[in-house]
Amino acid sequence: MKVIGVACSCLARSNSLKAVEAFLKGAAEAGHETELIRLDRDLRGCIGCQACKKEGAGLCVQKDVLARYFELLPEAGAVVLGAANYMGYAQGEAWTFMNRHYCLSGGDRKLKIEPGKKFYAFFAQGSPDNPAYREHYDEMCRPFEGMGFARQDVLIVSRDTAEEKIREAYELGKAL
Numbered sequence: 313m314k315v316i317g318v319a320c321s322c323l324a325r326s327n328s329l330k331a332v333e334a335f336l337k338g339a340a341e342a343g344h345e346t347e348l349i350r351l352d353r354d355l356r357g358c359i360g361c362q363a364c365k366k367e368g369a370g371l372c373v374q375k376d377v378l379a380r381y382f383e384l385l386p387e388a389g390a391v392v393l394g395a396a397n398y399m400g401y402a403q404g405e406a407w408t409f410m411n412r413h414y415c416l417s418g419g420d421r422k423l424k425i426e427p428g429k430k431f432y433a434f435f436a437q438g439s440p441d442n443p444a445y446r447e448h449y450d451e452m453c454r455p456f457e458g459m460g461f462a463r464q465d466v467l468i469v470s471r472d473t474a475e476e477k478i479r480e481a482y483e484l485g486k487a488l
């Protein structure tokens with residue numbers, strides 16, 4: 313299957329990026345086709361143009377870093393998102409990424425892609441794992457269910473557990 317990695321952090325040494333890369337490495341070793349898309353530049357928010365709701369429209373019409381993502385998505389079997397925690401929540405790029413999935417339903421509200429694609433989310437944070445942050449991550453991830461994704465358990469990559477969790481990300485990819 314095709315597996316798309318989406319990494320939000322701008323940092324070269326980002327833990328969420330490392331976890332996404334590890335997942336893709338595992339998936340590739342398991343025989344899947346993988347591609348990484350980094351949202352550290354040229355990411356635009358949904359502009360509410362409604363072009364995606366016109367009859368016969370494709371996915372999003374914007375030509376930014378997500379154009380490639382929406383080109384790959386219809387054929388993909390899994391998406392893995394990596395994001396940093398900023399001020400207790402998933403960083404803004406992750407929310408923008410989520411918002412842009414508005415284009416997946418047409419004017420008739422029907423989904424334009426096959427449902428059931430696996431959705432993994434990895435969050436990197438300084439603090440240890442805690443229920444308040446998990447609730448915030450859940451809020452960001454919940455809309456993916458409405459868009460037909462099969463949401464998987466989130467993976468928390470905290471500063472103290474990074475090495476172990478990046479290894480876990482690799483195992484998750486390998487188990488795909």
Ligand SMILES: Cc1cc2nc3c(=O)[nH]c(=O)nc-3n(C[C@H](O)[C@H](O)[C@H](O)COP(=O)(O)O)c2cc1C
Nearest residue numbers: 321323326327328396397398399400436437438439
């Ligand atoms: C603007 C900013 C806000 C942050 N806020 C939090 C926070 O509220 N809680 C926390 O645990 N870590 C916080 N951190 C730490 C990051 O979540 C941590 O460094 C994480 O590894 C960043 O993800 P990345 O390594 O994928 O870039 C913050 C970092 C920055 C730059």
